Amino acid sequence: MTDDALAEQLDYYRRRAGEYDETAYGDVATARERIARLVAGMRPAGDVLEIACGTGLWTEALATWAGTLTAVDAAPETVEIARSRVRSANVEFVVGDVFSWTPGTRFDVVFFSAWLSHVPVGRFDGFWRALEGFLAPGGRVLFIDEHADVRGKETFVADGIVERRLRDGSTFRVVKHFLEPDSLTRRLHRLGWDCVVGRDGDWIRGEAGRIPPAAQ
Numbered sequence: 306m307t308d309d310a311l312a313e314q315l316d317y318y319r320r321r322a323g324e325y326d327e328t329a330y331g332d333v334a335t336a337r338e339r340i341a342r343l344v345a346g347m348r349p350a351g352d353v354l355e356i357a358c359g360t361g362l363w364t365e366a367l368a369t370w371a372g373t374l375t376a377v378d379a380a381p382e383t384v385e386i387a388r389s390r391v392r393s394a395n396v397e398f399v400v401g402d403v404f405s406w407t408p409g410t411r412f413d414v415v416f417f418s419a420w421l422s423h424v425p426v427g428r429f430d431g432f433w434r435a436l437e438g439f440l441a442p443g444g445r446v447l448f449i450d451e452h453a454d455v456r457g458k459e460t461f462v463a464d465g466i467v468e469r470r471l472r473d474g475s476t477f478r479v480v481k482h483f484l485e486p487d488s489l490t491r492r493l494h495r496l497g498w499d500c501v502v503g504r505d506g507d508w509i510r511g512e513a514g515r516i517p518p519a520a521q
């Protein structure tokens with residue numbers, strides 16, 4: 306079920322690529338300003354990995370802070386849009402599935418926006434274990450996602466599964482677990498992460514780092 310749901314979710318994002326910016330963000334110029342402000346607040350310096358970069362709206366802002374930026378997404382269609390949007394010399398795009406991709410290096414910062422809520426419950430712990438392996442010592446995970454307050458806009462067809470519709474009328478099942486800051490913080494703490502989650506309107510923003518083994 307999980308693998309089927311993930312495959313359908315990816316298919317959905319591949320087909321949505323051309324309409325994503327408008328349907329996800331509405332006024333893209335306003336979204337860019339908000340993204341630039343949030344990224345500036347997170348200060349993602351050094352070698353940065355962006356997971357599920359989509360059409361590159363966050364990549365664009367991250368590139369101004371990062372020394373190097375590796376931006377990964379499993380949908381070639383979204384990576385193509387991101388590539389044409391972000392031409393900074395310090396950015397490398399990769400088409401890859403985050404559940405199987407291995408970077409071959411470690412990063413000071415791993416960032417993802419609108420991704421964690423698409424990770425199935427059964428993959429959550431493994432995803433955070435993989436993140437530990439992606440991070441250099443002292444590295445940080447930074448993330449943005451939707452606040453649970455906006456869950457009413459979705460059509461749930463099962464626990465953690467919503468139905469989404471594209472402009473051509475086609476429908477897809479997508480994984481969606483809205484994240485509530487307090488329970489997310491507790492859950493990550495149990496996995497050995499020190500985590501602070503704040504709010505920016507309808508989004509949450511989080512920062513997590515490994516708790517040193519001696520303190521766990």
Ligand SMILES: C[S@@+](CC[C@H](N)C(=O)[O-])C[C@H]1O[C@@H](n2cnc3c(N)ncnc32)[C@H](O)[C@@H]1O
Nearest residue numbers: 315318357358359378379380383402403418419
């Ligand atoms: C909600 S979009 C977020 C895009 C971008 N980060 C943003 O905030 O605008 C989710 C992204 O996850 C990507 N994706 C889906 N499954 C993936 C996987 N298994 N590995 C990597 N990326 C994946 C999709 O292609 C899509 O671009």
